[in-house]
Amino acid sequence: MKNVAIIGSSGGNLFNHGGQDAEKLLQELLVQCEAAHMQVNYVQFIGADASMDRAKQTTGATLYAMVEGTSDQSKRGICNK
Numbered sequence: 001m002k003n004v005a006i007i008g009s010s011g012g013n014l015f016n017h018g019g020q021d022a023e024k025l026l027q028e029l030l031v032q033c034e035a036a037h038m039q040v041n042y043v044q045f046i047g048a049d050a051s052m053d054r055a056k057q058t059t060g061a062t063l064y065a066m067v068e069g070t071s072d073q074s075k076r077g078i079c080n081k
Contacts, residue, residue: 004033005042006066022047026064041068 006029010022026045033040043066050059 002038004038004040005044006040007042007044009046010048022062022064040066042066 006026010020010025022045025047026043030040043064045064047062047064048055048059049061050056
């Protein structure tokens with residue numbers, strides 16, 4: 001079985017193709033990887049509340065993380081720099 005890491009975000013063009021529901025998108029990726037006999041061990045994925053084409057400083061996002069098979073929807077909020 002191959003090991004896989006998923007790293008990405010939903011704020012770009014993906015937002016308009018199902019990325020607005022980050023949890024559903026990640027679940028589908030996990031299902032597809034399992035069907036292909038691949039083990040997902042790590043995830044770092046940012047689910048934005050809007051497409052980056054329309055994002056503002058107040059646009060929220062959620063960081064989804066999985067480390068060695070343990071999931072954690074650890075951070076939700078707005079990051080202004």
